[in-house]
Amino acid sequence: MNNNELISMLNRDLRDEHAAVVRYLIHSYLEGEDTSLGASLLSRAREEMWHMHWLGKIIARVGGEPDMSVAEYPHDPTNRATIFKSYVDYEKNLIPHYNEEADKVEDSHIERVLRREAWESNMHATKFQRILDKLSPEKAEGLPRRENELSPEFVDRLQEVVAQKYTQMIQHIRDSWVFQKEGMEAWQLMDFSMTQMKQLAHLAEDVAENGMSPKFELGKIEKSTSIGLALEKTVQKLKDSQNRHNQFTKDSEAQKHRGFMLNLDLTLKQEKYEQEEIQDWISKKN
Ligand SMILES: [Fe+2]
Numbered sequence: 066m067n068n069n070e071l072i073s074m075l076n077r078d079l080r081d082e083h084a085a086v087v088r089y090l091i092h093s094y095l096e097g098e099d100t101s102l103g104a105s106l107l108s109r110a111r112e113e114m115w116h117m118h119w120l121g122k123i124i125a126r127v128g129g130e131p132d133m134s135v136a137e138y139p140h141d142p143t144n145r146a147t148i149f150k151s152y153v154d155y156e157k158n159l160i161p162h163y164n165e166e167a168d169k170v171e172d173s174h175i176e177r178v179l180r181r182e183a184w185e186s187n188m189h190a191t192k193f194q195r196i197l198d199k200l201s202p203e204k205a206e207g208l209p210r211r212e213n214e215l216s217p218e219f220v221d222r223l224q225e226v227v228a229q230k231y232t233q234m235i236q237h238i239r240d241s242w243v244f245q246k247e248g249m250e251a252w253q254l255m256d257f258s259m260t261q262m263k264q265l266a267h268l269a270e271d272v273a274e275n276g277m278s279p280k281f282e283l284g285k286i287e288k289s290t291s292i293g294l295a296l297e298k299t300v301q302k303l304k305d306s307q308n309r310h311n312q313f314t315k316d317s318e319a320q321k322h323r324g325f326m327l328n329l330d331l332t333l334k335q336e337k338y339e340q341e342e343i344q345d346w347i348s349k350k351n
Pocket residue numbers: 082085112113116182186
């Protein structure tokens with residue numbers, strides 16, 4: 066297998082792992098993280114994030130551009146039973162898939178990662194099957210649904226910031242992989258992406274708490290090949306995002322939701338922190 070073939074093979078896997086992260090996260094938020102189903106799905110989503118991370122790091126290390134787009138996650142949305150059955154099938158398919166890929170690669174690290182993706186997919190299939198077996202008839206026939214207390218306009222605006230925060234986080238992850246050879250700065254970008262993940266979770270939970278699927282819609286991902294340029298763009302995007310969040314603080318509907326306002330305040334402080342940090346790195350470079 067030549068390098069280009071390796072990159073496109075791993076990019077396909079990356080898109081699929083990304084799809085699993087998004088699917089399990091959305092489902093977890095809809096159930097509620099404080100329910101046993103929600104907690105279990107969140108735990109799977111975190112493991113899929115590692116899977117994504119190992120693949121993305123390898124792709125960039127061998128000179129590829131990680132494809133940050135998301136594949137489809139095929140599932141039957143009729144009820145919980147059909148949904149979890151779809152998850153079992155999806156994970157089971159990945160076991161031979163990853164093992165066949167592992168057979169084709171020469172690099173021992175890449176091979177080990179692919180084997181691990183296979184046996185962890187096996188574990189996921191087993192865990193989803195256990196959930197399926199234990200669902201009460203009522204749960205099995207139902208769907209996660211909750212009452213909506215927000216106005217449609219407010220929900221639309223929330224969905225917009227969910228999509229923007231998601232894109233920002235994915236951009237940071239992409240940059241941290243692509244610039245991994247730069248060392249510390251790439252490591253810091255990954256650190257920031259973790260804060261953004263938390264911010265995104267707060268926003269997405271607010272949407273899901275009101276019975277809607279958070280819109281994890283990816284915007285444009287910049288494919289900068291120099292870290293200097295990537296950092297300049299990051300600062301600009303952090304400023305845009307601060308402006309959007311500042312507008313929310315003045316919104317009368319937002320002000321009614323104390324939990325939302327607390328998280329918003331925290332997000333604004335964190336965005337300011339990140340922006341100042343990155344500006345410092347830029348000025349030290351010049
Ligand atoms: Fe996975």
